[in-house]
Amino acid sequence: MHDERPLHIFAATTDASPLAAAREAWGHRHLAWLFIMRDLRLRYKQTALGVAWAVLQPLATTLIFAVIFGLWVGIPTGGIPYFPLALTGITAWMFFSGTIQHATHSLLANTTLITKTYFPRATLPLASVGLHLVDLLITAVLLAGALAFYGIAVTPRVVTLIPALLALCCLATGLSLIVASLSVYYRDFPNLIPIGLQLLMYASPVFYPSSLIPPAYLAWVRLNPLVGIIDLMRWSLFAATDFPSHFLYVSCPAALILLFGGWWVFHRLEREFSDQI
Amino acid sequence: MSAPVSISHLSKTYRMQAGGAPAERTLKSALLAPFRRATGGQPASRASTFHALDDITFDIQDGEAFGLIGHNGAGKTTLLKILSRITAPSSGQIAVRGRVGSLLEVGTGFHPELSGRENIHLAGAIQGMTPAQMRRHFDEIVDFSEVEDFLHLPVKHYSSGMYMKLAFSVAAHMEPDILLVDEALAVGDVRFQRKCLARMHELVDRSSVVVLVSHNHESISNFCHRAAWLDHGRLTMIGDAGDVVARYLDAMRSVKPTIRWDGNAGDDTLRLRATYVRHPDDGPLDTSGELIIGFNAEILQPLTNLVAAIEIRSERGTVLAYSAYDDALPPPANEVPAGMFAREVRIPAHTFANGVYEVTFDFGIHNERRIIDGPGTLMFELKGTRAYGRRFPAGRSGIFRPAWPWQETRRP
Numbered sequence A: 001m002h003d004e005r006p007l008h009i010f011a012a013t014t015d016a017s018p019l020a021a022a023r024e025a026w027g028h029r030h031l032a033w034l035f036i037m038r039d040l041r042l043r044y045k046q047t048a049l050g051v052a053w054a055v056l057q058p059l060a061t062t063l064i065f066a067v068i069f070g071l072w073v074g075i076p077t078g079g080i081p082y083f084p085l086a087l088t089g090i091t092a093w094m095f096f097s098g099t100i101q102h103a104t105h106s107l108l109a110n111t112t113l114i115t116k117t118y119f120p121r122a123t124l125p126l127a128s129v130g131l132h133l134v135d136l137l138i139t140a141v142l143l144a145g146a147l148a149f150y151g152i153a154v155t156p157r158v159v160t161l162i163p164a165l166l167a168l169c170c171l172a173t174g175l176s177l178i179v180a181s182l183s184v185y186y187r188d189f190p191n192l193i194p195i196g197l198q199l200l201m202y203a204s205p206v207f208y209p210s211s212l213i214p215p216a217y218l219a220w221v222r223l224n225p226l227v228g229i230i231d232l233m234r235w236s237l238f239a240a241t242d243f244p245s246h247f248l249y250v251s252c253p254a255a256l257i258l259l260f261g262g263w264w265v266f267h268r269l270e271r272e273f274s275d276q277i
Numbered sequence B: 001m002s003a004p005v006s007i008s009h010l011s012k013t014y015r016m017q018a019g020g021a022p023a024e025r026t027l028k029s030a031l032l033a034p035f036r037r038a039t040g041g042q043p044a045s046r047a048s049t050f051h052a053l054d055d056i057t058f059d060i061q062d063g064e065a066f067g068l069i070g071h072n073g074a075g076k077t078t079l080l081k082i083l084s085r086i087t088a089p090s091s092g093q094i095a096v097r098g099r100v101g102s103l104l105e106v107g108t109g110f111h112p113e114l115s116g117r118e119n120i121h122l123a124g125a126i127q128g129m130t131p132a133q134m135r136r137h138f139d140e141i142v143d144f145s146e147v148e149d150f151l152h153l154p155v156k157h158y159s160s161g162m163y164m165k166l167a168f169s170v171a172a173h174m175e176p177d178i179l180l181v182d183e184a185l186a187v188g189d190v191r192f193q194r195k196c197l198a199r200m201h202e203l204v205d206r207s208s209v210v211v212l213v214s215h216n217h218e219s220i221s222n223f224c225h226r227a228a229w230l231d232h233g234r235l236t237m238i239g240d241a242g243d244v245v246a247r248y249l250d251a252m253r254s255v256k257p258t259i260r261w262d263g264n265a266g267d268d269t270l271r272l273r274a275t276y277v278r279h280p281d282d283g284p285l286d287t288s289g290e291l292i293i294g295f296n297a298e299i300l301q302p303l304t305n306l307v308a309a310i311e312i313r314s315e316r317g318t319v320l321a322y323s324a325y326d327d328a329l330p331p332p333a334n335e336v337p338a339g340m341f342a343r344e345v346r347i348p349a350h351t352f353a354n355g356v357y358e359v360t361f362d363f364g365i366h367n368e369r370r371i372i373d374g375p376g377t378l379m380f381e382l383k384g385t386r387a388y389g390r391r392f393p394a395g396r397s398g399i400f401r402p403a404w405p406w407q408e409t410r411r412p
Helices: A018-027 A029-044 A050-073 A082-104 A108-116 A123-149 A156-185 A189-203 A215-221 A225-237 A246-270 B027-039 B076-083 B116-126 B131-145 B160-172 B190-205 B217-223 B241-254
Strands: A007-011 B005-016 B048-060 B065-069 B091-097 B100-103 B178-182 B209-213 B226-231 B234-240 B258-260 B270-278 B291-299 B306-314 B319-324 B339-347 B355-365 B369-372 B377-382
Touching: A018 A029, A018 A246, A029 A050, A029 A123, A029 B116, A050 A082, A050 A123, A082 A123, A082 A156, A082 A189, A082 A225, A123 A156, A156 A189, A156 A225, A156 A246, A225 A246, B005 B076, B048 B076, B048 B091, B048 B226, B048 B234, B065 B076, B065 B190, B065 B217, B065 B241, B076 B091, B076 B100, B076 B178, B076 B209, B100 B160, B116 B131, B116 B160, B131 B160, B160 B190, B178 B190, B190 B209, B190 B217, B209 B217, B217 B241, B226 B241, B234 B241, B270 B355, B270 B369, B270 B377, B291 B306, B291 B355, B291 B377, B306 B339
Parallel strands: B065 B209, B065 B226, B100 B178, B178 B209
Antiparallel strands: A007 B091, B005 B048, B005 B091, B226 B234, B258 B270, B270 B291, B291 B339, B306 B319, B306 B355, B355 B369, B355 B377
């Protein structure tokens, strides 16, 4: 007799393949979506300004940078207005750092769920990425407004924003999976994240253009995959620089390696989460 | 066709450090596990292991309501957690055919700030409902839960009864092939409990499997076809639910509630000899008789600030009372001389309701150290009697069974 019910074998020595786990997580994408909706609702609940915060946060950060580095320090930007230049970097950075910070706590903050029910655990850090994609879209609208305000014309180059953002998403997803699972094992880990992120922010051209990096260090600085991503975003919007080829040979491979490596690490550690957390 | 639930040689061990805390499995060992398996190496470890489940093998058939009984820590919940894939087995395997729904704790996945409606969607998805199933069952869930008028309110404003009703409704409507239920029958009022039971019967009639863990022996013997009795992680007995429950209760009663300690409990200041629970005339324990709980120890050097106390728990694990040897007023001298140290306490008749109880003993030096950390647990059963009360329903509610004197009053 044929039985349509799926058979699950759960044993100490066998494991689903990372691919099967990915397929299962994909089958639960609506759950990730509900986690995103939950966090969006909770984030702005009982705040007077509500969703306006999603605009105010990047706007305020960029204004502060614009005053300090644009007006006072007078960072040379090669003719690009400082505000949209910094906002481009901040758009990428706030998405990246927000995702990583949220993902760090994504499993720890849902301990009861993990110890009392089964669902693909990856939906939690993946929802962190999704949540900040929503913010990214809102910031992108702000960026479009800034470009219009400064009269910067959009050229066909703008399509290269797509690979830049894809690489950024892969990078953030892979790292999210890693930091989320490591935080379950090492409780010191969540404390390290903000420090690491701060270092990374200064090492990335967030509030300064890459042209400021001393040529002697350039090769080393470009090993940071965020450099290629932010450079490509600026290249696609402002015509001032050469095409950042390091996006192709550093950022893309790094993003893919981290995405697949992150999935592998998460998958390896996942079955012990409920015992460790 | 294989059984929908097939458990073979299933074990679950936790590594414990010397102090009794669970040993953290290191990140490295978890990451490298597949490679180590290939090379056959074993990590050396000084930590001891605790067997939550020890070589369990049995099958559950289609349309079967299956009960799990055993005292606290017997491994029932661990088994449910493995069946629902929350935690992985240490050795052996389970094969599960079909979708598993689990209700290990009522209200899992609920967020207090979200509305009832939002929580139905979220909790349903967490427990594995697809969006299509949710659309199909949403109205049924709401109907079943009886909280329709409050769906727009955050569940933090719900009464605990409403909260649990909503939570059970979600779990009961996910069309699982296998439903795992832990302690969830105590949901809401009696009428709602009947509704839950009826719903579980419906699932069983549709040839789903229901696995029920309950401390309520009646619900196991009434609802389940077969049952398994777990004791310290081992399968003691499996068979007809009524038989298993009867044997389990027999064992609870026949365990002579005395433990003799052969000088292995204690340290160089105090040695425990015996702990016991008894009837004043060594008759059967019941609610209308006195209950004596005591211990017998040897003090090897004078002790001050000695703590020697008992803790009585209900079978569900709720602490009902804690009582120390020097609770009298005025308290006795704070110094206990070397020599024999035997104390017992008489608990008056008509204190606790009928049921199974656990007593643990606590010995130590106040604010300093523990001499003996939970030496064994004594279990005893108090039988119900018709000693008082004109109407005496079998299940009189409450954990106490006081014989309080009622009086006529002339107060307006």
